[in-house]
Amino acid sequence: MPNKLPEVWLRGSLTSMPALLQPVAHALLQAREELNELMEGFPEELLWQRPAGLASPGFHLQHLTGVLNRLFTYARAESLNHDQLAYLATEDKPPVGDYSIKSLAKNFNEEVDKALTQLSTTDEQTLTQVRGVGRAQVPSTVTGLYTHAAEHTMRHLGQLLVTVKILQAGFNADGVS
Template identity: 70%
Template sequence: MKEDNLPEVWLRGPLNDMPPLLQPVAHALLQAREELNRLMENFPDDLLWENVAGMASAGFHLQHLTGVLNRLFSYAQGVQLSEGQLNYLAAEGKPTNKTYTTAQLVSAFNAEVDAALKQLSATDESALTDFRGVGRKQMPSTVIGLYTHSAEHTMRHLGQLIVTVKVLQDRK
């Protein structure tokens, strides 16, 4: 986890064994992981599924962050989603998932970031502009487009999670 005196991940220099063009994606995912782990430390499980102003719960955001990384990185590999991935998507934020703890959801996100970083480090930069179809409709994207969107989407939901958690903690 990031120490308070360290700069943001992108200012710590290049990551070893990471292709240069994918450094920004890796930096964003690592930054998100650091912030998410700090934010969710000691977050009470009983607030995990509370909604704020009718918006998504912290539990949903944690599940969604994990699921989106998994799905986008699958598309980047050129594979369609498995039945398990589709089931995970359908279950994100549903009441049946209330048995998860904050620690379990944070751990799942951390593991997904690790898998994403491993995939990024193994990516051949010459394949970054290769076409990839997204979803059942095969919407057009590229490998770099999917990786970039994964970083952008992760940071967007992290921002929403931060607001949700802060509001919930202030209510107590």
């Protein structure tokens, strides 16, 4: 049996990360590790399958990337641009052109890297500053956005895990094996 590392949060502090943002960074790093392990060897032909009406693995992979991008944009007090809105509109559809599980995982990994960079340069004094979310500019805070990014990422990772396991067990769209 391979020697498995403890979960990221049990491996110690991240030296480049502000103390108050360590939990967010740990969660994102944990999600990245688990996602890459989960998707290793997953069959491409199952990527857009929706067993029992669940969201497809492809949706979760795209959504995980898109949500991080959007929430971290709001944390910077920026509005979404045209490309981000277009991405949001197509998260539940297979990308146009050449795509694969490997490329979707790579996109998520790169978004986690961007998020970690942003976290590492965040002044802790800004964490309680108000930020608007979405077109309606619903008020949140920088820490609220970062915390939601972490919990939302872990929630969708859990949903992805269940969907992948169901598909690997051979269940069809009606939930029948």
